[in-house]
Amino acid sequence: MDSPNEWWKKPIRFISGSPEEGKIKDPAEIIKVKRSLGFNAEHISLPEDADFFKKYLEEAHKVNFRVLVYFNVHAYQPEFSREHPDWIQRRQDGSMVDDLYGFRVGPCVNSPYREWAFNQIKKIGENFEVDGIFLDGPCYYPRACYCKYCREKFKERFNADLPSWESWGETLWAKFLEFRYDSIAEFLSDCKKKLQEVNPNAIIYMNSSGLWASWPNARDNRRLSKCQHLLGAEGGFIFYTRPSEVPYWKAGATAKLLETQGDGLPTVIFIAGDHKPWDKYPLTESEVRLLIADTVANGANPWYSVQKNIGAAAEMMKFIEEHEYYYEKTTSAAKVGLVWSSKTADFYGSEIPEIDFLPPGLKISRAEMLRNFSDAFYGFYEALLRSHIPFDILDDVSIEGVIPEKYEVIVLPNVACMSDKGVKYVAGFAERGGHVVATFETSLYNEYGIRRNDFALSEHFGSKFAGKILGPYQWDYIYLRKPHPLLEGITLDDIPAPTLGIALHTVNAESIAIFREKAPGRYLSLQPLSKHPAITVNKYGEGLFIHMAGAFDSSYWTHKLREHRLLLSNSVRLKRDACPISLENAPQTLEITFRKKGDCLIIHFVNFTGEMSRPFENILPATNVKVEVYGVNSAKEVRALWSNEKLKFTVNEKSISFTVPKISFYEVVSIE
Ligand SMILES: [Zn+2]
Numbered sequence: 001m002d003s004p005n006e007w008w009k010k011p012i013r014f015i016s017g018s019p020e021e022g023k024i025k026d027p028a029e030i031i032k033v034k035r036s037l038g039f040n041a042e043h044i045s046l047p048e049d050a051d052f053f054k055k056y057l058e059e060a061h062k063v064n065f066r067v068l069v070y071f072n073v074h075a076y077q078p079e080f081s082r083e084h085p086d087w088i089q090r091r092q093d094g095s096m097v098d099d100l101y102g103f104r105v106g107p108c109v110n111s112p113y114r115e116w117a118f119n120q121i122k123k124i125g126e127n128f129e130v131d132g133i134f135l136d137g138p139c140y141y142p143r144a145c146y147c148k149y150c151r152e153k154f155k156e157r158f159n160a161d162l163p164s165w166e167s168w169g170e171t172l173w174a175k176f177l178e179f180r181y182d183s184i185a186e187f188l189s190d191c192k193k194k195l196q197e198v199n200p201n202a203i204i205y206m207n208s209s210g211l212w213a214s215w216p217n218a219r220d221n222r223r224l225s226k227c228q229h230l231l232g233a234e235g236g237f238i239f240y241t242r243p244s245e246v247p248y249w250k251a252g253a254t255a256k257l258l259e260t261q262g263d264g265l266p267t268v269i270f271i272a273g274d275h276k277p278w279d280k281y282p283l284t285e286s287e288v289r290l291l292i293a294d295t296v297a298n299g300a301n302p303w304y305s306v307q308k309n310i311g312a313a314a315e316m317m318k319f320i321e322e323h324e325y326y327y328e329k330t331t332s333a334a335k336v337g338l339v340w341s342s343k344t345a346d347f348y349g350s351e352i353p354e355i356d357f358l359p360p361g362l363k364i365s366r367a368e369m370l371r372n373f374s375d376a377f378y379g380f381y382e383a384l385l386r387s388h389i390p391f392d393i394l395d396d397v398s399i400e401g402v403i404p405e406k407y408e409v410i411v412l413p414n415v416a417c418m419s420d421k422g423v424k425y426v427a428g429f430a431e432r433g434g435h436v437v438a439t440f441e442t443s444l445y446n447e448y449g450i451r452r453n454d455f456a457l458s459e460h461f462g463s464k465f466a467g468k469i470l471g472p473y474q475w476d477y478i479y480l481r482k483p484h485p486l487l488e489g490i491t492l493d494d495i496p497a498p499t500l501g502i503a504l505h506t507v508n509a510e511s512i513a514i515f516r517e518k519a520p521g522r523y524l525s526l527q528p529l530s531k532h533p534a535i536t537v538n539k540y541g542e543g544l545f546i547h548m549a550g551a552f553d554s555s556y557w558t559h560k561l562r563e564h565r566l567l568l569s570n571s572v573r574l575k576r577d578a579c580p581i582s583l584e585n586a587p588q589t590l591e592i593t594f595r596k597k598g599d600c601l602i603i604h605f606v607n608f609t610g611e612m613s614r615p616f617e618n619i620l621p622a623t624n625v626k627v628e629v630y631g632v633n634s635a636k637e638v639r640a641l642w643s644n645e646k647l648k649f650t651v652n653e654k655s656i657s658f659t660v661p662k663i664s665f666y667e668v669v670s671i672e
Contacts, residue, residue: 080107
């Protein structure tokens with residue numbers, strides 16, 4: 001049982017700012033406004049007037065409204081560097097990191113800045129009955145830090161000088177990356193200690209990493225989860241760039257990642273009400289509603305920074321508050337785990353999207369077409385979502401231990417970097433009957449990005465690496481060997497080849513699809529079959545390994561071909577119990593998540609069906625969505641919470657069926 005004081009383990013709805021900012025002066029009134037919008041907690045900058053703040057906290061606590069002080073530990077005004085030049089992060093050439101958000105400087109957590117920050121935290125904790133402190137940052141920036149304190153600390157730990165920036169493949173570079181991760185985690189851990197020394201009831205957490213390579217900012221969520229009370233990341237900060245390039249499921253995906261990496265910690269998705277890069281231009285109401293819906297549909301708590309669109313956010317918060325029971329202590333009931341490999345993102349390469357923690361215009365040299373993990377992950381994510389298969393995100397740590405029994409299928413989307421330990425546990429999973437779907441270069445590199453001679457999963461794939469990458473294919477084809485359940489729903493015999501593939505020699509594996517030879521141009525007849533399979537299947541123990549030598553996932557992300565989506569989703573559905581739901585009349589962009597609480601099954605429907613462009617202005621409702629859920633053969637009641645109606649249902653020995661009359665942008669169905 002949680003202690004009743006552990007308020008942060010109950011559903012939280014954070015607000016940052018207020019629509020009445022500055023207009024109302026009375027503390028009780030300010031709190032009342034925030035509560036009336038459905039929020040029950042906030043991040044707030046420390047007010048200058050101490051007496052006001054004491055009164056404010058008193059009023060907040062009367063209505064169980066929790067107040068966390070926002071403390072920026074990652075970017076300061078240029079004057080700060082003039083007062084404390086040796087506290088600022090340095091690049092290898094000795095220059096300061098001074099271009100954050102255009103002009104700010106970044107402090108180094110290994111410098112005496114550390115003690116200064118601890119003192120600030122202690123002062124806040126000592127003087128005020130705050131519920132906690134939120135640290136914005138801390139983090140390192142690309143090309144940093146080579147300050148004298150980092151140099152000394154590194155030398156002490158590894159008896160070596162800091163390596164040159166981005167000396168990939170060198171042991172010291174891997175150590176430097178670990179050192180940066182550890183330095184941030186150690187700083188957080190000490191901040192927590194300092195706060196709790198003076199205010200044992202206060203909590204602390206920081207802005208952690210989302211679905212992007214974590215090395216540039218040195219924030220490793222697994223390390224950070226051990227020394228904070230909540231795990232939060234900016235899953236709802238959009239757009240920065242062309243809106244169509246930002247996954248509409250960004251908030252939900254980040255929530256899935258944090259749920260795994262928090263390992264039991266409650267999680268928070270930060271949603272900014274502004275359409276970035278403009279910090280004063282609000283997101284559309286549809287975008288706001290969907291970001292919040294996708295956050296809670298995937299088990300996280302929303303944090304919302306106020307813009308002029310507060311009405312849409314408040315409508316969501318009030319709904320969640322009213323139905324808090326269905327959001328408290330639920331767990332995912334998905335049976336498929338899609339792996340986000342930080343090791344692969346760090347050491348193999350992945351695209352770095354624009355986020356708030358990176359200075360503009362920065363080129364990250366690892367992002368190349370060939371070595372792109374994030375496109376593979378995004379492509380598989382999109383295919384699963386559009387195929388209505390509920391799934392979780394797992395990470396490197398999840399597969400370096402016994403994989404939980406609830407999973408039927410593990411997907412490794414070009415998880416190129418795998419440790420021997422990961423290989424061992426994935427093999428064990430298949431031996432016990434699990435299915436493993438792996439694409440392209442999965443397991444061809446060790447966890448530090450050093451290439452192996454063969455796939456570490458070679459025996460499991462039932463094939464060997466034939467020493468080369470195939471492609472890039474432009475107008476080429478693969479031939480499908482029918483019939484096979486993997487090819488269900490595909491009428492064509494030849495379909496476009498994915499852009500890239502990896503050459504294999506099969507040993508035991510069965511080939512389901514074969515690359516045709518590369519054509520010298522367009523408008524030619526089909527080329528002869530090559531000797532290279534594009535998809536192989538191999539029995540292993542009680543289970544199965546499906547290896548897509550063709551990079552169908554990253555190609556799907558680019559081209560969105562129906563047949564590629566079917567190959568990806570069929571590879572998962574090959575395991576009979578992997579997907580517990582089937583739908584009729586549902587658009588592909590209706591996301592389904594499965595969560596449970598005791599005997600209650602909670603199905604979330606997030607409708608991303610817009611008008612073919614982002615930002616979403618209007619959402620087209622889905623009507624008469626017929627739902628069949630397998631593995632449930634009795635129920636007392638089926639209720640649609642948003643529509644607020646009881647649904648008629650039928651049960652048979654294997655499933656329960658019902659129809660949801662209308663899903664505008666969000667619906668929650670509880671089966672009790
Ligand atoms: Zn430093």
